[in-house]
Amino acid sequence: MSEEEMMDDEVVKKFMFVNRRAPYGSIYALESLEVVLIAAAFDQDVSLLFSDDGIYQLKKGQETAEVGMKNFSPTYRALEMYDVEKLYVSQTAMDERGISKDDLIVEVEVLNDEALADLMDDQDVIFSF
């Protein structure tokens, strides 16, 4: 490995994945998760934000057999094995949909819009899915 490549390996950026869509209406949520796992494998400082309908991705009790799709929600519980532990949820999105922390399959930090804006401002790279 060249010296330049070794230096590149040491770069750690703050990667935030903004998940805004319901899990099975489109493929964005599933393919977002695939990027999250790769970013974690690259040892980046990864965080996930769930806003709008994206919070449905974390809803307990997902049953997908009838729609013929794979239930990928257990993957969110496996994220901590990849050292992805920063999961944020929009308070506004929760309130609008009548969802509380108890309805979710993972531990999250609930943030108001102002705190979310500050958090996003602090990121180096934002992926929006």
Add this chain to the structure above:
Amino acid sequence: MKFAIQVNEGPYQHQAADSAYQFTKAALEKGHEIFRVFFYHDGVNNATKLTTPPQDDRNIVNRWSELAEQHNLDMVVCVAAAQRRGIVDEGEAKRNGKDAENIAPGFRISGLGQLVEAGIQADRLVVFGD
């Protein structure tokens, strides 16, 4: 500035495919560097050479291929997204037992690591899509 571009939507269906091209072209003309263009989700459909748009319309796929040739652009199609949607190069066809390939000139198929690397290396990652 060094840009990385992510294209999340398919050609003709969505403005994002056009906007990504226009942005990339404009950035290059202004003297900026494009580290990589990464095609994800339905964006991988920008890379099929089998498209035949009407003659009086823009040819989105050829347009990317020409830009890549002019500027030595690195255009990467996500392998997982491509496999789902039937975008195939020679190697992928062989590996997966397909009897055809359809990748347009200038595009290459590779992994999501290329997207993450682009995010790390570029000053700005610009995402085109909804």
